[in-house]
Amino acid sequence: ILDVRRFAQPDDVTCGPTCLAQVYRYYGYDKPLRDVIRETPRNPDGGTMAVFLGVSALRNGFAARIISCTW
Secondary structure, eight states: OOOOOOOOOSSTTOHHHHHHHHHHHHTTOOOOHHHHHHHSOOOTTSOOOHHHHHHHHHHTTOOOOOOOOOO
16 A cells, blocks of 8 residues: 555546646655646546646656557
8 A cells, every 4th residue: 555645636627637646746746736737738528638647747757658548
């Protein structure tokens, strides 16, 4: 079990940026959640595509790999 402090996402459409903020904190990069949300683009429906999370991570000095899966 990873030692990750939990915190709630502020609304129904920020689960991706909230998870990314948790990853940042786990690796010692303490960026405020509101900043992660602000810098991560959203879909018109409010959700976040994985590619936007990957780009945000890259801009903050992390590596990112996106693996697509088709069924």
